Amino acid sequence: MSKLHLLDLEPELDYILICLHTALEDYRLAYFINKKLNLSLKRRDSDLDFKENGASYALYEYCDKAFFLTYNLIANKYLGVKYTTSKKNALFYNTLLGETKVSYLINDKKKVDYFLKISGDVSLHKTNCIIEKLNTIPQIVTCYTTAPKNIKQNAHLIF
Numbered sequence: 001m002s003k004l005h006l007l008d009l010e011p012e013l014d015y016i017l018i019c020l021h022t023a024l025e026d027y028r029l030a031y032f033i034n035k036k037l038n039l040s041l042k043r044r045d046s047d048l049d050f051k052e053n054g055a056s057y058a059l060y061e062y063c064d065k066a067f068f069l070t071y072n073l074i075a076n077k078y079l080g081v082k083y084t085t086s087k088k089n090a091l092f093y094n095t096l097l098g099e100t101k102v103s104y105l106i107n108d109k110k111k112v113d114y115f116l117k118i119s120g121d122v123s124l125h126k127t128n129c130i131i132e133k134l135n136t137i138p139q140i141v142t143c144y145t146t147a148p149k150n151i152k153q154n155a156h157l158i159f
């Protein structure tokens with residue numbers, strides 16, 4: 001008699017996730033992070049696109065080959081504008097109307113503006129040093145780590 005064995009495979013979350021709260025644009029934040037952490041974050045040719053909601057999130061990347069680490073700066077918020085024309089009975093007939101639509105990469109963390117994902121083997125000491133340096137950037141209100149396993153949409157962070 002044969003037995004059926006099922007394996008429950010969950011993706012291994014071998015990265016740390018730092019939440020950043022700031023009003024900076026993505027390119028300015030990448031500049032300040034590069035300067036403070038001595039990195040070279042560059043915008044990828046393709047953003048993180050989701051077809052189901054039409055959202056596209058800015059994505060910056062840097063590979064540290066000396067320490068086998070990959071840094072990704074990911075925007076959590078997408079502001080899209082949906083254009084429609086006004087109806088026949090409207091006061092301004094046939095006018096182009098724009099409606100702003102806000103989408104979040106991680107719905108659990110709507111107050112977070114950006115995520116800094118560091119993939120690889122990062123020690124707790126190095127993580128704390130990174131957070132201390134990021135907190136010295138005046139435009140960053142606060143930053144902290146969060147456990148990736150506690151995020152419901154952690155599949156959005158696997159790319």
